[in-house]
Amino acid sequence: MTSSFRPRFIATAPAAPASIPTSTLRQRFPGLTLVSAGQLPLAALAALFEAAFSGYAVPIRQNAALLAARVRSEQIDLEHSRVALRDGAPCALCLLARRGDTMRIAAMGVVPAARGAGLGRLLLDEAIAVAREQRAARLLLEVLGSNAVARRLYERAGLRPRRRLLGWQRAPFTPRAEAALRRTHCIELARALGADHALDWPWQLAPASVASGYAWMSxxxxxxxxxxxxxxxxxxxLALGHLFVAPHARGAGYARRLLVSLQAHFPGRAWTIPPLVPEEFGGAVLEALGFTRSALDQVEMELALG
Structure with a gap:
């Protein structure tokens, strides 16, 4: 089966440098070709991304501008990312990011019409092969805790759970502003995060991601x-990506003051924190601030390659 995406330029796109041998690919998946994701215009790649996550537990909306922001912020390497074509039509993708000696599967999905044929495992094997060729020391990814099928796939390929990433939520409240609130640049936050060497941030919340800046984040x-x-x-x-108190100011109630001041600035809005907060980070602080665990969580998984 093929997907409904059939841009004319893709049919003649050259294959990506071989990681999985071409003979193996042809035997297992007749008519299938793997190409570099960088060969597709961002609009076509974004359309494939959205289709590949159709039916996902969390609705995914994607367009060229949103994808460009992710590529920039998460350091996604489109040259080494892969798109699978069946008879010239895009049917699956795997986006790979890199920082230093660590690579990460930033997204991997298969369009509904092509699911159940083993393309997920094919792309995972390809990602691992690419990471080894690029001499990465480890490969990371995140998977929803409720996605048992995907977790088994990753475990069979050798990835192991590293930690849980939790989501949080809070109802709106009626505060009074307690401190002078100022708007600043994401670079200032990134520098503050980077100065705290004791904290191991997940990829999307790391200083490099914050510094690259999503245009819609304040x-x-x-x-x-x-x-x-x-x-x-x-x-x-309000979707809260970071609530960070510098080490020299901890224990003085600044997290609560900041939250109260923001609620006064944005009256009547509820709070959500996406499932990116490591289980060992600040759960007691968030509970003291009135947050409760949301239904969604993720598992960060790791494969050592060194």
């Missing part, structure tokens, strides 16, 4: 003591 601060990185586009809620 950074607020109280002096140089506490920072929040938020998405305020929705009228009824």
């Amino acid at each position: 950074t607020y601060a109280i002096a140089d003591k506490a920072y929040a990185w938020i998405d305020d586009r929705a009228r009824d809620r």
Whole structure:
């Protein structure tokens, strides 16, 4: 079966440098070709991305601008990322990112019409082969905790759970502003995060991701003591990416002051934190601030390649 995407330029796109031998690919998947994701225009890649995550537990909306922001912020390497073509039509993708000696599967999906044929394992094997060829020391990915099928796939390929990433939520409340709130640049937050060497941030919250900046994220601060990185586009809620207190200011209530000040600035909005908070990070602090665990969580998985 083929997908409904059939851009004319793809049919003649050269194959990516071989990681899985071509003979093996032809035997297992007649009519299938793997090409570098960099050969597709971002609009076509974004359309494939959205189709490949159709029916996902969390609705995925993608376009060229959103994908470009992810590529920039997460350091996705489109040259070494892969798109699978069946009879010239895109049917699956695997996006790979790299920082230093670590590579990460930033997204991997198969369009509904091509599912159940083993393309997920093919792309995973290809990602591992590419990571080895690029001499990465390890490969990371995240998977929803409820996605048992995907977790088994990754475990069979040798990946092991590293830690759980939790989501949180909070109802709106009626506060009074407690501190002078200032809007600042994401670079200031990234520098503060980078100075705290004790914390091991997940990829999307790491200083490099914050510094690259999603255009829709805003950074607020109280002096140089506490920072929040938020998405305020929705009228009824705030999505909180970071609530960070600098080491020299901890234990003085700055997280609560910042939260209260933000609620006063955005009255009536509920709070959500995506499932990116490591289980060992600040759960007690968030509970003290009135947050409760959301239904979604992720498992960060790792494959040692060295």
